[in-house]
Amino acid sequence: MKPAPEPSTGRVTAAPATSARATINDVAALAGVSVAAVSKVLRDAYGVSPELRSKVQSSVAKLGYRPRPAARAMRGRSYTIGLLLPDIRNPFFADILEGVNSALERTQYQTLLGISQSATSMEAAVIDAMVDWQMDGVILVGPRMAPKEMAAVADRIPMVAVGHHEPQARTFDTANNDDRMGARLVVQHLAVAGRKRIAFLNLAVQGLDEVTVTGRREAGYRAAMREHGLARHELVLHAEQTPREVQLAVKQLLKASPRPEAIFAWTDFVAFEVLSVAREAGLSVPADLAVVGYDNTRDCDLAQHALSSIDQSGQALGLQAARLLVERIKGREKEEHFLVTLRLVVVRGSSAAKA
Amino acid sequence: MKPAPEPSTGRVTAAPATSARATINDVAALAGVSVAAVSKVLRDAYGVSPELRSKVQSSVAKLGYRPRPAARAMRGRSYTIGLLLPDIRNPFFADILEGVNSALERTQYQTLLGISQSATSMEAAVIDAMVDWQMDGVILVGPRMAPKEMAAVADRIPMVAVGHHEPQARTFDTANNDDRMGARLVVQHLAVAGRKRIAFLNLAVQGLDEVTVTGRREAGYRAAMREHGLARHELVLHAEQTPREVQLAVKQLLKASPRPEAIFAWTDFVAFEVLSVAREAGLSVPADLAVVGYDNTRDCDLAQHALSSIDQSGQALGLQAARLLVERIKGREKEEHFLVTLRLVVVRGSSAAKA
């Protein structure tokens, strides 16, 4: 055992006004109070007198002091939450981001994004990074993880999932729309208009049908086809999320004989690709082929798309998710599962009734 | 002065195998070495024997140890870089993200995103957050800041700007394409095809014409119009980045009499909106109105868009930016300004030659 170096005098390094960034020590020194007091004021903790508070606040302002999240994270909150988005190109996720932002706007929480580009490995890497950074919580959008892995993440960090169905989960919250019902509404819309050969274009799956958005939509599609006596016309194709893969799948669908009368794509973003291939194949939409998407993203309104779509509000989901996460961070233990019921297929040119 | 509590024994808390996350102390204890040694192995610092290295590596693996960036940030590198994107909806920025990701894939750097949604206040907030988090560096895409503010950021953190022209900047690097030239090529393409009344639809500006992408493109448009003897047909409209604002602007453009023969939009994303309004107005593209965008994003290929566009590679820009930033972080002091020369307008249906 070595002797202690110098007697630990507890000497406070009363940092002079260097050009370096101000720390909590500088604020305390300027205000003539302890760093503990500054910390309390900053966090709105109980037990500070108005005078002390105002002294601290004015030195904070004078020094332009901003607490470092890294230092905070080592002891308590970092006031940052992580948002994992699966794909930056799909406009639906922009809606979710907007919802999250608007919920967090007036709070002291900052949002940092990670994008997994639909790659399972990147998804894990991004989540690890967020946990590593000791963020206060994460919102996972459309994760491609099995319930076990989800639970493992929730074990490490407060978590809310969007677009992941585990209504029985206890350690994390979810915010979803009723994807089964949404798909059924689409089929109904098409069937009522007299279309029978309705194909469903889905994402390539990997055995997570129960929990994923895509799995639920596919189940809803199949159920609805049967309900409408169209079981023999059930046709599902799976494609990865690249233009090339989607185009190949659509071309394959259109080669079937007899050709489908309608294609229902699992998300608007893919439906736009369907419209493109149909046009290039010389088909008239909706006369030769009806096309319907899912999400009712803003782009559906573009006249050249005029895409019918099932209306779900990404903004609402994002808003709820952020709200739930903040509650979890603040200590709520009991799970909450937010589910939006869908009512409406917004009908545009791409699936207008046949003349 | 208070007496020291217990004599500081320097006792190492040889953390038992709790369920808590492993720290560098756990790794050191398991390997039977010092934490300093572990730290060195982790950072590939010089002066560690092969045996020590392998001992450490195996305990790291055994414990599943991952260093916390927050703790690292307090002393040195955090191995995280921040990417600021102005807008999540514009597909061009997805290209840049892909470029950044591919450059950083094989390195130990993590990317975290911030989105400013084209709001100056959010831009500042996101940059502050990245600096607060003590990230190792930032890439700012299409910042709306004046040179002074840019310099202030670069003063605090290694920085690279994409889509911001300050070729004389010394404290940060830039990666750009030649926006003036790009705009001139577009005008030339349209003028050669016999179109004279060529309007330019730009983003609302705020006196940063010299440095912004939009300002440069507008300058290029004006110069080219004069070069082609079309000065009297110069027509520029500014609109904020919302569908509503863009639609209003386009409608206004189309009301002019005589009506423009072509609309050149500052970015593809806006050009799609132009196509929509034109279609709704009953105009035939390109017969009644030619439309050209900028960026040549993937979506231009959709048959319903078939948008002609100037080809710049967002991926290349992102890749260069990431490369430059890592060099800066590693100590390069001298500035580098990467500029791509543009050659090509990719002509599609939206501006095909008149029959």
Place this chain on the structure above:
DNA sequence: CTGAAAGCGCTTACAG
């Protein structure tokens, strides 16, 4: 209500 001290998990001189 207020403050001194310990400690979060790392890295960096520095000494051996």
Place this chain on the structure above:
DNA sequence: CTGAAAGCGCTTACAG
């Protein structure tokens, strides 16, 4: 080549 110790900037019991 290796390790003990100081210190980064905060928060949290704890004592007064």
